[in-house]
Amino acid sequence: MDQKLKLLTTESRNDRTMHIDTAETMEILRLMNEEDQKVAIAVQQVLPEVETAVKFACESLKKGGRIIYIGAGTSGRLGVLDAVECPPTFSTDPDLVQGIMAGGEKAFIKAVEGAEDNQELGARDLQDICLTANDTVIGIAASGRTPYVIGALCYARSVGAKTIALSCNKQSLISGYADKCIEVEVGPEVLTGSTRLKAATAQKMILNMISTATMIQNGKAYENLMVDVHVSNFKLKERAIHIICKTTGASYESAKEMLAKAQNEVKTAIVMLKTNQDYTQAKVLLNKAEGNVRKATAIVES
Structure with a gap:
């Protein structure tokens, strides 16, 4: 050696x-x-x-x-x-x-x-x-x-x-x-x-x-949840729905419906529910906050 x-x-x-x-x-x-x-x-x-x-x-x-x-x-x-x-x-x-x-x-x-x-x-x-x-x-x-x-x-x-x-x-x-x-x-x-x-x-x-x-x-988490998870199969879709439920208090059905409206984007769905904005408005907020959910919701709250 x-x-x-x-x-x-x-x-x-x-x-x-x-x-x-x-x-x-x-x-x-x-x-x-x-x-x-x-x-x-x-x-x-x-x-x-x-x-x-x-x-x-x-x-x-x-x-x-x-x-x-x-x-x-x-x-x-x-x-x-x-x-x-x-x-x-x-x-x-x-x-x-x-x-x-x-x-x-x-x-x-x-x-x-x-x-x-x-x-x-x-x-x-x-x-x-x-x-x-x-x-x-x-x-x-x-x-x-x-x-x-x-x-x-x-x-x-x-x-x-x-x-x-x-x-x-x-x-x-x-x-x-x-x-x-x-x-x-x-x-x-x-x-x-x-x-x-x-x-x-x-x-x-x-x-x-x-x-x-x-x-x-880089804004890929909210609290300790994977809010940027890629919804590519049944398991990940279920995880996404439960993440939305946990962060917003929405029911399972409401979270599922909002995820669909958000084009399977978990962060966007959360911002939509927390700020009562539509998809386009929620995307604008996220862009302003550089993808950070906490900062995006704070823009409306302030």
Whole structure:
């Protein structure tokens, strides 16, 4: 093994699990659970850095830019996973939050050998989406040394995009190529080097925080409800109706009728009910409030 690789926390052996191969099932599960409980504490330590990432992301969206996750292997898949959940959860354009991984879409299911070792490929993948200075790029690598991610971050900085390096080792190599680094050290894995475990859990938690906090600050929530949910199936329609009921006090039937009048736009339906305005007027209020339901209703109340 590369001597530098040996020094990484993500490649260190866990003294608590040295005999896990002889353990009974419940003992294996207990050990894993105890190790997993350390992840949230590790994430807590880097919240100030995550806050900066959210700030960058919010600024990008205000400028008409995008949030781009980029990584290889498990790290890349986690970025894709977070990105693809944004359209149904927040009714965002699929291009607004994007997940790119080494080897392309086919690598999500089956590893593309060697792709993560290619710096030029990382840069080229960002060129292919016409990256601009308005975008924020979040490079993800548990080890913190993936060449593909380094190439991507270098290119992103060259065009003036904001850059974040998310890794699970202190003084990670990728940190030196970003405007801000998030180094969440979760300690040695239950199975040495298997960063799909604690490291991946920490990465997913942080990506969830970045996307969710950014969307909340961009008016995608009212109270703690997903008022910009995309009504694309029966389950989501029922959720939308219940959200309208909870926020306005309307009956189920009234909420259902208003959702239809609002062209399945939950925020618009809420504003219509709360302000007694029609669809067009409610849309005007939301536009004035930059999509924020609370601010839109306050315009009428004031």
